[in-house]
Amino acid sequence: MAFKSVLSVTGADHSDKDVTIAAGLCAEGGANLSVLIMASPPLGGSIPEWPKRRAAAIARLEKRYRQIEKFSHDMAILEKTSRDIQKLLAALWTCYDVDTEYCDQASVGDAVRQRALCSDLTILGPALLNDIDLGPLVINGSLFDTGKPVLVVPKGAEATLSPRRVLVGWDSRVEASRAVREALDLLSGAEEVRVTLVDPEVTCTGNGTEPGADVAAYLTRHGARVSVDRLPSAGKPAATVLAQHAIDTSADMIVMGAYGSRRLRERLFGGVRRWIEAKPPLPLFLAR
Known part of the structure; x- marks a missing residue:
């Protein structure tokens, strides 16, 4: 089965390196590239009970105001990243779509899973690999929750979908x-x-x-x-x-199975990072 639909997940504060790698691989194989840009909101959980004391009430209000400011700031960054990536892809490859997702960390896996289920391959680039908060959650959603393969491309690797x-x-x-x-x-x-x-x-x-x-x-x-x-x-x-x-x-590439129970997912991600960091960079093709 050829890879005709490729998913690339990136953080709103990441560089465009991961997307550039994925676009090059899609151009090589004639695949459509779907980019998912992710960010996490500062607001979470239910609104706490309003404090009875005036000073505490004012402090809580100020804290909520700062959270709303951060929310507005994060949304502006997310929208700017989306525009920048669309501009980049327009110059690199014609078959692409870009989507954004603003959700708490508990929902990241589900957001990625939804996209990965309708993709042939998810590409995990060096910026995401270096993100110890978002990276494991993307592995969870794309590899463990779907059974679809993941291509890990570490920094400095010569990535290709036509390895010799x-x-x-x-x-x-x-x-x-x-x-x-x-x-x-x-x-x-x-x-x-x-x-x-x-x-x-x-x-x-x-x-x-x-x-x-x-x-x-x-x-x-x-x-x-x-x-x-x-x-x-x-x-x-x-x-x-x-x-x-x-x-x-x-x-040019290593192909192997991804082992570990649901409780060992973060250990798998950490193991992949340590392995790649300790060795000359090679793309790693994983399937569960």
């Missing part, structure tokens, strides 16, 4: 299978696909008697040029071994 060399992290789990299926067009068009297993166990079920052979055959049937690498961990985390192997084989 791709490393697939494989462990015979459902998440890895979904990642392979969602990335099938990328994999079948690549010059080289390296299915990589770390410490695979030979079993009658699970990995099978020849670990990696089954998924390699599947990809070959879809036109991919596949080789299988079985690597020892030597006591290192599997993610570290995969990242180093991607570097050693000059991979």
Whole structure:
């Protein structure tokens, strides 16, 4: 399945770097780009009971006034960001739409999910990756709540939807299978696909008697040029071994499953950030 509808989420106070990356990828693949600009309001919860004492009442009124001022300021920034991004996209790509969402943090996931459900791919750029408040919420809405894939593009990465060399992290789990299926067009068009297993166990079920052979055959049937690498961990985390192997084989992208329960979402986001920050930048294609 080709990526014909791409979602890019950005904060109202972010730079236009993430949108520029997403526009370039959409132009490369002839996809429509939907940009969602997000901001959180200062007002939240119910209006508290009016204080009985005059001084307390005045203090509460002044606080509410400052909140309303901030609300007006944030809305002005959101509208300006929207105009700037539309102007930018008009010069970069013709197939796009821009929307804004002003909601509290508890509603960010739902707002993103609504858009991601009708998109083929969500792109998480370096500015959003660096936003520890908004980033995890976008991951929640786009990856965990929809089952749709996410492309993480760290700072300095050469992002492309036509990678020449791709490393697939494989462990015979459902998440890895979904990642392979969602990335099938990328994999079948690549010059080289390296299915990589770390410490695979030979079993009658699970990995099978020849670990990696089954998924390699599947990809070959879809036109991919596949080789299988079985690597020892030597006591290192599997993610570290995969990242180093991607570097050693000059991979342009890593494809892997996203693991973790709903309660571990922020840990996943933090793990992705730490992994990318500690290694040479490579786009990371995730599916749940």
